[in-house]
Amino acid sequence: MYQLRDKEMIFVFTGPDGSGRKTIADMVGTTLGISKVLSYTTRPPRATEMDGQDYHFITGEQFAQAERNGEFLESIEMDGNHYGIKNNDIEEMFNRNEFIYLILNSQGARTLKKLYGDKVTRIFIYVDKETILDRQRQLGADEETLARHAAHYEEDMAYMPECRHAYENADLAHTVFDVTKTLEQYMNRNLIDKD
Template identity: 60%
Template sequence: MYELKDKETIFVFTGPNGAGRRTVADMAGNTLGVKQVLSYTTRPPRPAEVNGQDYHFISGEQFVEAVRRNEFLEVIEIDGYMYGIKDKDVEDMLRENGAVYLVLNRHGADILKRLYGDNVVRICVYADRETILERQKERGDSALMIERYMSHFDEEMAYRAECEHAFENIDLAHTIFDLTKTLDSYLNRNLLDLD
């Protein structure tokens, strides 16, 4: 496992599926020049997802082989699909950038926090149940997928108290503004507040 240096930071975006955590993470990452470490999964892509952009979509056999070679920092199973983060991906991107971000559920966030301690900053992005249901319907999730995602809603919301920061994502621009200022305090990039 890669030994993080003092100033290296891993931002982990978590929260209920449909709260906009990936959108928020991507926008904040782009603003601050922080790169994403993608998870590997055996889950099939959703209609709008792109391999190598949202996840690395791999077969069950490829996943098992990577586990056998001890390539993953963490491996979890959710709803019958496997997810994992590769140690080498985290190491390479931290060496290059000094900070990275990941989008994970509470289990993955916990694993990284245990592995890297204070170098991991967990950010819960959340919204109320009705807002999330509406967003899932708008993006075309099936009733079965929505039911599966919502079965984790209460646990993901409860995890908010464990996170270093939490942002309610109702107004995306407002969320990004507040989040970017918060993340900049870790990066010491001193973004100008022109308000």
């Protein structure tokens, strides 16, 4: 496992699927110049997703081999699909930047917090269930996707009290602005020399 150095921090964006957590994380990450660590998954890409941009899409056999090789820092199975983060990817991103971010569900966020403690700050992004379903319908989501989002919603929302920061994504621009302001405070926290 990669050992974080003094100023290095991990920001984890979490919350219900369809809440806009990925959009917000990517906009904030771009604004602040924070490196993104992608998860690996065995699920097929959705219509709007690209390999190497949203996830690393790999086969079940590739995932199993990486797991046997001990490459994953954490891995989970959800709805019959596997997801995992590779330790080497975290190390590589920290070679480029003192701050990195990931987009994870509650299980992944909980695991990273357990592994890295205070070096992990969790940002919970949410909206009400109907808004999520409406947004997904507008994006052309099928009934199976809608049912999956609805089924996991309460479980995902139950994780909010464990997170340091929570934002209701009622207005994307405002949410991005507020999250950016919050993360800037972490990034500037050690700039004053008190000697």
